[in-house]
Amino acid sequence: xxxxxxxGAGYIGSHxxxxxxxxxxxxxxxxNLCNASQxxxxxxxxxxxxxxxxxxxxxxxxxxxxxxxxxxxxxAVIHFAGLKAVGESVEQPLAYYATNVAGTVTLxxxxxxxxxxxxxxxxxxxxxxxxxxxxxQENMPxxxxxxxxxxxxxxxxxxxxxxxxxxxSWSVALLRYFNPIGAHPSGRLGEDPQGIPxxxxxxxAQVAVGRRESLTIFGNxxxxxxxxCIRDYLHVMDxxxxxxxxxxxxTLSGAHIYNLxxxxxxxxxxxxxxxxxxxxxxxxxxxxxxxxxxxxxxxxDSNKADAELGWQARRGLDDMMADTWRWQRQNPNGYRTNIxxxxxxxx
Ligand code: NAD
Ligand code: UDP
Numbered sequence: 001x002x003x004x005x006x007x008g009a010g011y012i013g014s015h016x017x018x019x020x021x022x023x024x025x026x027x028x029x030x031x032n033l034c035n036a037s038q039x040x041x042x043x044x045x046x047x048x049x050x051x052x053x054x055x056x057x058x059x060x061x062x063x064x065x066x067x068x069x070x071x072x073x074x075x076a077v078i079h080f081a082g083l084k085a086v087g088e089s090v091e092q093p094l095a096y097y098a099t100n101v102a103g104t105v106t107l108x109x110x111x112x113x114x115x116x117x118x119x120x121x122x123x124x125x126x127x128x129x130x131x132x133x134x135x136x137q138e139n140m141p142x143x144x145x146x147x148x149x150x151x152x153x154x155x156x157x158x159x160x161x162x163x164x165x166x167x168x169s170w171s172v173a174l175l176r177y178f179n180p181i182g183a184h185p186s187g188r189l190g191e192d193p194q195g196i197p198x199x200x201x202x203x204x205a206q207v208a209v210g211r212r213e214s215l216t217i218f219g220n221x222x223x224x225x226x227x228x229c230i231r232d233y234l235h236v237m238d239x240x241x242x243x244x245x246x247x248x249x250x251t252l253s254g255a256h257i258y259n260l261x262x263x264x265x266x267x268x269x270x271x272x273x274x275x276x277x278x279x280x281x282x283x284x285x286x287x288x289x290x291x292x293x294x295x296x297x298x299x300x301d302s303n304k305a306d307a308e309l310g311w312q313a314r315r316g317l318d319d320m321m322a323d324t325w326r327w328q329r330q331n332p333n334g335y336r337t338n339i340x341x342x343x344x345x346x347x
Contacts, residue, residue: 001247002026004074004116006059006107007081008052009036011191012122012180014044015240016078018189021048023244028053028072030064031081035194039335043188059103062110069114076118076250077111078243079104082152085198086293089149100152101159108163117169118250120243123157123176125232125261125298126150134265135301138176138257146293157257164255171253173246178232178261178300180239182320183327190327191236192334200271201233201320205328208281215283217268219290222297228268230297232261235315235323245309261300262313278321 003020007013008029014036017027021044029041029052038054045051053072057064059081068074082100083089089096104121111119127150128136129143142158145151157174164170181201183190196212197203206212220227242260249256266274272283305311 001075002028002073003247004028004030004068004072004077006030006077006079007036009033009038009040009054010080012177012236012239013078013080014040014189015184015236016080016243017041017052018044018048018184019237019240019244021050021052025244025247026052028055028068028074030055030057030059030068032056032058035083037192037335040189040192047184047186047188059107060098062106065107065110066113069110069116074114074116076120076247077107077116078120078247079107080122082122084149086147086149087198089147089152093148096148096152100149101155104156105159108160117167118171118247119160120173120175120246120250121156121160123174124150124153125176125178125259125300127154127157127176128298130295132298134298135263136176136259136298137301138259138304161255164253168253171250172255173250174255174257175242175246176257176259176300177239178234178259180236181233182235182237182315182323184237185319185323185326187323187326187330190324190331190334192331200268201324204272204275204283205324207283208275208279208325209328209332211332213284215272215285216288217272217285218288218294220287221290224267224297226267226269229294230265230267230299232263232265232299233271233317233320234260234262234313235320238313238315242305242309242311245305245311249309256308258305258309258311259300259302260305260311260313261302263300263302265297265299266317274317275321275325278318279325
């Protein structure tokens with residue numbers, strides 16, 4: 001298949017572009033590089049020993065999309081492009097709705113005009129909301145959302161369900177990711193957040209490599225065994241492979257929801273200890289008050305993905321830690337060779 005990957009230069013998109021190339025698909029990446037570097041794609045080509053097509057452009061730009069669909073015979077779209085910083089979404093809700101919601105609508109309009117009806121969408125476990133019991137199952141209703149980022153994912157799910165209801169030509173997979181971490185085992189591809197990392201694993205890895213002094217753990221008074229939050233962390237390569245599996249399923253019309261997680265919950269403290277054990281680095285940390293919007297504990301029931309996609313997370317915690325550490329050690333400044341840590345805002 002010739003697959004358009006929006007946001008394909010980013011963290012999950014670049015690993016997925018690699019899995020697609022390795023599975024024999026052709027790949028066209030559309031990315032405006034607002035949170036990524038084209039270097040990731042150069043490395044994808046190097047590892048796969050195959051080339052892909054890169055188009056620098058924006059999902060909100062209808063003319064750009066129309067030209068792309070005219071010039072390339074696209075069979076399916078995997079749609080990663082979007083903004084993902086929860087805190088920023090509270091400060092800039094319009095930017096989040098414009099990119100995540102309006103951008104997806106524009107993409108779907110261009111797809112419809114081009115006669116492309118197969119879509120895999122990056123959704124999130126956040127759509128279950130605070131009231132859902134764990135483990136989360138796909139048949140639970142979407143819940144309340146705590147911030148504009150989460151609301152944008154929930155809105156897009158609703159929009160795509162309405163779209164498939166209106167026209168049976170559409171086949172859509174809504175993939176609800178839990179917490180992707182890790183990197184390609186080569187150490188050549190990984191997560192490269194701009195500025196201070198929001199997420200736990202890149203923060204830990206930057207402490208280990210000396211870019212940050214210590215980790216701040218948000219909250220140690222949750223109703224969990226050690227008081228810190230519990231999440232379902234999965235290896236980014238397992239997640240990437242989940243997209244390839246979902247693509248194969250897009251012969252069925254309708255909207256199909258799948259949780260992609262391991263089914264196992266781990267606390268922040270357990271994550272720190274596992275990283276320390278694998279990397280043999282000490283990660284100093286201190287506790288701080290809870291982060292607004294964080295839920296105490298959630299993890300996936302991924303049986304549906306297993307039954308219908310034949311997908312399971314295969315890589316374990318030690319792989320996630322070893323691959324994170326290899327990536328960060330070999331690329332202390334991510335895809336950039338030089339970095340001014342003062343202007344970067346080192347904590
Ligand atoms: P990322 O920021 O690394 O990748 C997103 C990519 O989209 C970037 O390369 C960015 O440059 C590009 N992009 C942003 N706006 C664009 C626009 N208007 N036009 C074209 N390109 C644009 O993030 P990621 O972690 O790889 O996440 C990919 C998707 O998965 C996002 O939609 C995110 O919301 C979703 N998701 C991520 C996580 C996670 O923990 N990383 C969890 C659940 C869902
Ligand atoms: N976390 C933390 N310190 C950090 C970043 C994250 O203690 O610097 C905690 C956060 O409160 C949550 C867990 O780590 O309990 C996972 O957070 P992350 O942002 O990685 O993922 P989320 O589940 O919020 O999407």
